[in-house]
Amino acid sequence: MSPYDPSAFPPFAVTVDLVVLTVRRHALCALAxxxxxxxxxxxxxxxxxxxxxxxxxxAAAARELVEETGLCAHDPDSPVQxxxxxxxxxxxxxxxxxxxxxxxxxxxxxALAPDLPAPRAGGDANSARWAPVDALLAQGGYGxxxxxxxxxxxxxxxxxxxxxxxxxxxxxxxxxxxxxxPPEFTVGELRRVYEAVWGVALDPRNFHRKVxxxxxxxxxxxxxxxxQGGRPAQLFRAGGATLLNxxxxxxxx
Amino acid sequence: MSPYDPSAFPPFAVTVDLVVLTVRRHALCALAxxxxxxxxxxxxxxxxxxxxxxxxxxAAAARELVEETGLCAHDPDSPVQxxxxxxxxxxxxxxxxxxxxxxxxxxxxxALAPDLPAPRAGGDANSARWAPVDALLAQGGYGxxxxxxxxxxxxxxxxxxxxxxxxxxxxxxxxxxxxxxPPEFTVGELRRVYEAVWGVALDPRNFHRKVxxxxxxxxxxxxxxxxQGGRPAQLFRAGGATLLNxxxxxxxx
DNA sequence: GTGTTTATCGTCAGGAAGACGACTATGATC
DNA sequence: GATCATAGTCGTCTTCCTGACGATAAACAC
Numbered sequence: 001m002s003p004y005d006p007s008a009f010p011p012f013a014v015t016v017d018l019v020v021l022t023v024r025r026h027a028l029c030a031l032a033x034x035x036x037x038x039x040x041x042x043x044x045x046x047x048x049x050x051x052x053x054x055x056x057x058x059a060a061a062a063r064e065l066v067e068e069t070g071l072c073a074h075d076p077d078s079p080v081q082x083x084x085x086x087x088x089x090x091x092x093x094x095x096x097x098x099x100x101x102x103x104x105x106x107x108x109x110x111a112l113a114p115d116l117p118a119p120r121a122g123g124d125a126n127s128a129r130w131a132p133v134d135a136l137l138a139q140g141g142y143g144x145x146x147x148x149x150x151x152x153x154x155x156x157x158x159x160x161x162x163x164x165x166x167x168x169x170x171x172x173x174x175x176x177x178x179x180x181x182p183p184e185f186t187v188g189e190l191r192r193v194y195e196a197v198w199g200v201a202l203d204p205r206n207f208h209r210k211v212x213x214x215x216x217x218x219x220x221x222x223x224x225x226x227x228q229g230g231r232p233a234q235l236f237r238a239g240g241a242t243l244l245n246x247x248x249x250x251x252x253x
Numbered sequence: 254m255s256p257y258d259p260s261a262f263p264p265f266a267v268t269v270d271l272v273v274l275t276v277r278r279h280a281l282c283a284l285a286x287x288x289x290x291x292x293x294x295x296x297x298x299x300x301x302x303x304x305x306x307x308x309x310x311x312a313a314a315a316r317e318l319v320e321e322t323g324l325c326a327h328d329p330d331s332p333v334q335x336x337x338x339x340x341x342x343x344x345x346x347x348x349x350x351x352x353x354x355x356x357x358x359x360x361x362x363x364a365l366a367p368d369l370p371a372p373r374a375g376g377d378a379n380s381a382r383w384a385p386v387d388a389l390l391a392q393g394g395y396g397x398x399x400x401x402x403x404x405x406x407x408x409x410x411x412x413x414x415x416x417x418x419x420x421x422x423x424x425x426x427x428x429x430x431x432x433x434x435p436p437e438f439t440v441g442e443l444r445r446v447y448e449a450v451w452g453v454a455l456d457p458r459n460f461h462r463k464v465x466x467x468x469x470x471x472x473x474x475x476x477x478x479x480x481q482g483g484r485p486a487q488l489f490r491a492g493g494a495t496l497l498n499x500x501x502x503x504x505x506x
Numbered sequence: 507g508t509g510t511t512t513a514t515c516g517t518c519a520g521g522a523a524g525a526c527g528a529c530t531a532t533g534a535t536c
Numbered sequence: 537g538a539t540c541a542t543a544g545t546c547g548t549c550t551t552c553c554t555g556a557c558g559a560t561a562a563a564c565a566c
Contacts (some may be wrong), residue, residue, distance in 0.1 A: 009303055009355075011266070012264070012267040013262040014303070036530085052263065053349070057348075094309060107347065203524075204544075205526080205546080205547090208544075208545065212545095216451060228535080228544090229541090230543080231531040232532060233545090241482050439512095457514090459555065462555085482564070483511040483563060484514080502553095
């Protein structure tokens with residue numbers, strides 16, 4: 001087989017799909033849009049769209065993220081967090097039958113965002129919402145008789161599942177959990193992020209010792225807050241460290 | 254922008270490129286093929302080729318792997334090791350200018366193989382060889398006046414670098430290092446794999462304690478060998494465990 | 507036999523994490 | 537204003553894991 005033969009290559013459509021995760025009311029939620037057209041009309045799907053002819057993959061993902069959420073994405077290599085989300089490539093899905101109409105290869109990206117106001121619907125999707133990932137992935141199961149109980153369109157359940165697993169494992173050994181927090185946050189708020197993403201309860205005392213004892217993870221801003229009730233808590237910003245060594249240990253599993 | 258509009262999508266070429274790694278003579282090596290045609294004619298590149306119209310991405314990668322090495326690839330989810338290599342998706346590269354002729358999106362895959370006899374050249378590549386990754390990535394640097402000192406074609410240096418980094422980090426927390434070993438191997442041989450991939454020296458006694466003390470990592474076959482010289486060493490096969498918990502710690506960095 | 511090489515077992519100190527007690531500083535309630 | 541509930545913060549103790557390194561074992565080369 002002759003590689004890169006410009007005269008005879010099978011044409012593909014290339015899209016980006018986004019797994020946008022946030023933590024709302026102690027639950028890990030993903031952004032879902034309702035499809036307005038066939039196939040899978042009326043079903044929920046991940047936001048996404050075609051890559052433009054002269055657009056890089058990461059640029060396409062960032063553009064879709066802005067269109068859907070208004071979030072400004074940061075480069076994967078500069079994990080600063082201003083009013084933006086963390087964005088990284090997740091994986092690529094190219095089963096020949098994943099789209100019944102034509103051959104579509106989708107480069108999925110993962111975005112982590114702090115809790116936001118209502119999502120803004122893109123021009124093409126007639127509605128968008130944050131939904132708990134458990135509900136989105138519970139296929140036909142436990143959900144109320146809600147449109148949420150229907151499976152996601154295309155192979156988006158698989159993509160979402162892979163994105164959630166990436167997020168779950170990545171907060172173990174990186175400081176990425178701070179991407180779910182506002183610019184200033186307390187140790188307790190960060191702990192609730194871990195608890196929501198992992199679905200477990202963590203010991204507040206050991207967690208406090210761990211995160212405050214890891215150099216470069218958190219830097220105190222000097223302020224305090226009582227927005228969570230109880231005794232006032234110190235406010236922190238994310239420090240420069242991106243890798244946690246030793247990592248945060250996820251209980252049992 | 255209307256997603257999945259079959260009447261108006263920009264056509265892309267989709268390829269798979271392979272980072273095939275092995276350990277030869279205590280060095281981490283990658284499979285490189287010499288390009289027989291323009292662009293980058295005569296330069297070294299990663300093996301790869303077009304995805305066929307009705308072929309899944311992983312199937313295309315497995316096919317290319319067989320064509321280049323004769324290795325039978327295993328499914329990423331069934332990490333058994335018979336006469337086959339570990340194969341997993343690495344990342345996707347889609348810079349609009351990465352191929353000067355047309356828009357090509359390449360889904361790179363990472364393969365880990367035991368030390369093999371000479372690679373077999375595919376029909377399209379006039380030569381193929383194992384080369385130390387250090388030499389392939391040393392752009393214009395230290396190499397002898399060898400064709401190896403020229404940078405790899407396209408963005409393949411970046412792809413190879415990402416693949417090597419993935420391998421380096423993945424053997425920390427998984428049993429994947431056994432994919433570099435023959436079906437039966439000794440603790441010392443496994444240690445030399447880690448040393449070659451990480452480029453460090455490990456304490457033989459602590460390494461032995463770690464790998465033999467991790468349940469499911471190694472299972473003794475009962476046999477022994479002296480092929481490394483010295484006192485006879487027990488032979489092991491890879492156990493069922495795929496995740497190492499706690500992980501193997503990489504010194505310093 | 508002596509030396510060299512590799513494998514394997516053991517010991518010890520230091521660090522990190524889980525379990526959990528205790529105290530502190532707010533707001534809510536009586 | 538006293539009491540209570542809530543959340544945050546500091547310690548202690550035990551256990552496990554790792555790194556450093558001594559010691560022994562079993563082959564081969566001479």
